[in-house]
Amino acid sequence: MQLKLKYHSTGTLVPNRFIENCVNAPDKFISVYLLTLKYASVNGAADIDILCARLGMTKEYFFEVFEYWQKKGFMRIINDTDMRFEFGDFTPSVLTEDELYTEREFNQMLQNLFGSRQLSPHDYIRIYDYTDMFGLGKKVVLALVEYCIMQKGRRVSLSYIDKVAQAWSEEGHITTEEQAREFIAQSKAASMGVTRVLKQLGLSNRTPTKDETELFEKWTRDWGFTLDAVLTACSQTTAAREPSFKYLDRILQRLYTRGLITSRTITESNIKNEDMSISIKEVMHLAGEVSLKLSFEQESLYQKWTNVYGFDQRLIVFAAKNASLRGKNPFISLDGVLTDWYNNHVTTITNARRYLAAQQSLNERIMAVFETAGINKTPTEANRKVYMRWNETWGIGHDAILLAAEISTLSDNPYRYLNSILSNWHSAGIKSLADAQRDAKKNAGGSPAAAKAAYFDRPTENYDHLALNPFADGGA
Secondary structure (H helix, E strand, O other): OEEEEOOOOOOOOOOHHHHHHHHHOOHHHHHHHHHHHHHHHHOOEOOHHHHHHHHOOOHHHHHHHHHHHHHHOOEEEEEOOOOEEEEOOOOOOOOOHHHHHOOHHHHHHHHHHHOOOOOOHHHHHHHHHHHHHOOOOHHHHHHHHHHHHHHHOOOOOHHHHHHHHHHHHHOOOOOOHHHHHHHHHHHHHHHHHHHHHHHHOOOOOOOOOHHHHHHHHHHHHHOOOOHHHHHHHHHHHHHOOOOOHHHHHHHHHHHHHOOOOOHHHHHHHHHHHHHHHHHHHHHHHHHOOOOOOOOHHHHHHHHHHHHHOOOOHHHHHHHHHHOOOOOOOHHHHHHHHHHHHHHOOOOOHHHHHHHHHHHHHHHHHHHHHHHHHOOOOOOOHHHHHHHHHHHHHOOOOHHHHHHHHHHHHHOOOHHHHHHHHHHHHHHHOOOOHHHHHHHHHHHHOOOHHHHHHHHHHOOOOOOOOOOOOOOHHHOO
């Protein structure tokens, strides 16, 4: 591509008239002109492929820009085949009055849109540029002007219309009247919709912001919500102190991820949520919660119990009534109970009663062991698991465990010593009380008191590796 200046210079001279005219030109057009002007002033040549790549445009678009600046009088296309161009300050091509009159019908349509605001010949010429610069047909241009007036009123600046024309052509790819009318219809619907939503949120004393309009368009255009669906979802903003579009956006995002995008499905979900809230509050009350204000964690736990574990409300209520819940958050403690039931396949109230009865019996046996050993604590789930290991897995009888508990009273740490004794007996195959007593007498010469002392002195090894130390939560 050959480039030259009308007046050669070692610097890059920009005509003052160009500076005045570039105010109304699209940004990309200015970049193309200045960059190629610089090449013309420095070395008189440039690789058009490199220029197009650098500017992010096609050759066709590149030539459209040059035609625009030629029309303005800042360059000449000497030969478009050989790609020879000359830059300078030339006489711009101005439409004569007769040429303007050839567009009399189009001009009248434009003037009708602007009403009492009189358009000048310069205004008409500038609007004509949309067909040259952006390839928009006259009907599209009329729709474009109508849209801009709808947005800004009849005093809308031509600079604003320039930017919208460029956006339609380059970003929205709106090049036909049908596409333009569809875009305008969507914009009107969005504008009315945003206003309706503002009113629903109690914010009807102001006009929508740009961000609010963009959010509404995302909900309806990208996510597929209808206006009725958005208005229905507004009912869920009552929990917020100051309802806003951002708060509503988070609600709609959750609904969208669950596939709830119609007014009917959202209403059904709201009813279900209301029923769930009533059910959760019933459980909270029975569990002993002081406040019945629902939290996200409580809702999530309840959904886990019902959706994942498959428990019905009757079973959950039964658990809240009969489980021993401790701590500041009894509702959250209930999760441990129900998770234990789920892991042990307790799925009905009948099964739960049997399970609780077995658990009570187990607790009573553990309490007898604790009292014998001088341990002052209430059995926990960890205690129950360890006792089951001693009694069922290792097969050591309850009476033998009580003997071990009696022997462990001589230790400063009965928790650790009890488990060490039972670990020794398990290794020796001792399971019954008789076997345990014989082993104690054998090591202590037959004296019960000596047997205790013998077992207190007996462990010379470190049995920590055998002990799970499940009682560390109340350790001595």
